Amino acid sequence: MPIKPPVDLAALRALIASFPAGDDAAAEAARARDAVLTKPPGALGRLESLAVWLARWQGRARPAAESIRIAVFAGNHGIAAAGVSPYPASVTAQMVANFAAGGAAINALSRAIGAELTVVPLDLERPSADFRRQPALSEAEFIAAAAEGFKVVTPGLDLLCLGEMGIGNTSAAAATAAGLFGGAAIDWVGPGTGAAGPVLAAKIAAVAEAARFHRAETADPLDLARRLGGRELAAMLGACIAARLARVPVVLDGYVATAAVAALGLIRPDGLAHAVAGHCSAEPAHRRLLDALDLPPLLDLGMRLGEASGAAVAAGIIRAAARTHNEMASFGEAGVDGKDPG
Numbered sequence: 001m002p003i004k005p006p007v008d009l010a011a012l013r014a015l016i017a018s019f020p021a022g023d024d025a026a027a028e029a030a031r032a033r034d035a036v037l038t039k040p041p042g043a044l045g046r047l048e049s050l051a052v053w054l055a056r057w058q059g060r061a062r063p064a065a066e067s068i069r070i071a072v073f074a075g076n077h078g079i080a081a082a083g084v085s086p087y088p089a090s091v092t093a094q095m096v097a098n099f100a101a102g103g104a105a106i107n108a109l110s111r112a113i114g115a116e117l118t119v120v121p122l123d124l125e126r127p128s129a130d131f132r133r134q135p136a137l138s139e140a141e142f143i144a145a146a147a148e149g150f151k152v153v154t155p156g157l158d159l160l161c162l163g164e165m166g167i168g169n170t171s172a173a174a175a176t177a178a179g180l181f182g183g184a185a186i187d188w189v190g191p192g193t194g195a196a197g198p199v200l201a202a203k204i205a206a207v208a209e210a211a212r213f214h215r216a217e218t219a220d221p222l223d224l225a226r227r228l229g230g231r232e233l234a235a236m237l238g239a240c241i242a243a244r245l246a247r248v249p250v251v252l253d254g255y256v257a258t259a260a261v262a263a264l265g266l267i268r269p270d271g272l273a274h275a276v277a278g279h280c281s282a283e284p285a286h287r288r289l290l291d292a293l294d295l296p297p298l299l300d301l302g303m304r305l306g307e308a309s310g311a312a313v314a315a316g317i318i319r320a321a322a323r324t325h326n327e328m329a330s331f332g333e334a335g336v337d338g339k340d341p342g
């Protein structure tokens with residue numbers, strides 16, 4: 001059953017409060033199976049803990065990572081008019097057309113791992129408000145965008161990768177992180193698509209002003225996400241919430257995707273336990289944010305694209321984890337001797 005989207009902020013909060021725990025019995029069964037597979041214990045490293053993590057959150061002893069959806073949400077940002085990105089806002093819609101034509105990096109990566117790519121443009125002709133001194137989204141806009149995220153969580157999915165497209169959104173991510181975690185704007189701002197000189201200075205100033213203004217208005221993580229994010233960030237947050245409720249493990253992409261869902265890690269200590277950081281982006285503040293959320297990234301390839309590209313590469317690794325777990329023979333089945341008793 002698809003998860004019914006919330007009608008307002010109170011309903012969204014109630015859904016987060018109702019998050020299911022992981023399935024300890026399924027995780028334990030997966031761990032027991034791993035122990036008898038034909039390899040020295042621990043020899044598959046993180047692939048082993050990934051298989052157990054999949055089992056826990058899918059609620060089955062034999063997890064799978066075959067049916068993978070890559071969801072890319074696109075939004076435009078009022079803050080882009082403040083000169084915070086080297087690229088014009090028109091690129092957002094042009095890249096959505098490129099996604100439809102199959103010509104973007106994420107198209108190639110989706111094909112490479114045999115994943116289904118779902119691109120969701122969110123009111124591109126209606127940018128979010130410039131968040132320096134007003135909320136990026138009204139409550140109704142935030143809930144509508146989050147509801148779009150709920151829609152990508154459909155029955156039968158094994159894994160959901162979350163990513164985005166939106167010129168100016170590394171500023172929204174930095175503002176969200178600074179709003180949620182505090183600290184100096186400069187600690188959360190990076191080049192994004194290549195901001196330098198006056199563009200980088202404008203970005204730092206905008207993030208500092210926004211974080212100061214909105215932190216004085218509220219300390220509530222969801223409200224800060226609404227005030228400092230944007231439509232594609234709200235949609236990734238909604239998708240991450242719906243995935244938890246539907247027992248679909250999540251792979252986060254880079255800095256923007258991590259910032260989008262960070263509120264969940266502040267609202268409850270296990271709020272992101274069903275999510276894995278696919279990679280650490282070259283955007284410098286991503287490492288800081290992953291550390292703050294206690295999310296060790298799977299990959300560190302110097303990627304800084306967005307579009308769910310890092311999550312897609314990581315999903316191939318997660319499929320490898322599930323395949324080894326499911327397809328390897330046990331010592332008994334293969335007639336391979338175990339360790340000498342010594």
Ligand SMILES: Cc1cc2ncn([C@H]3O[C@H](COP(=O)(O)O)[C@@H](O)[C@H]3O)c2cc1C
Pocket residue numbers: 084085086087091095164165166167168169170171191192193194195305306307
């Ligand atoms: C051609 C192109 C393709 C992209 N694909 C993802 N992004 C990435 O860059 C944007 C954020 O960076 P900033 O905050 O500096 O604008 C987002 O759209 C993100 O997904 C792209 C950016 C460009 C220019």
Ligand SMILES: O=C(O)c1cccnc1
Pocket residue numbers: 170192193253254255256257281282283286304305306307
């Ligand atoms: O890490 C990211 O999410 C990122 C980095 C640069 C540009 N767009 C996104």
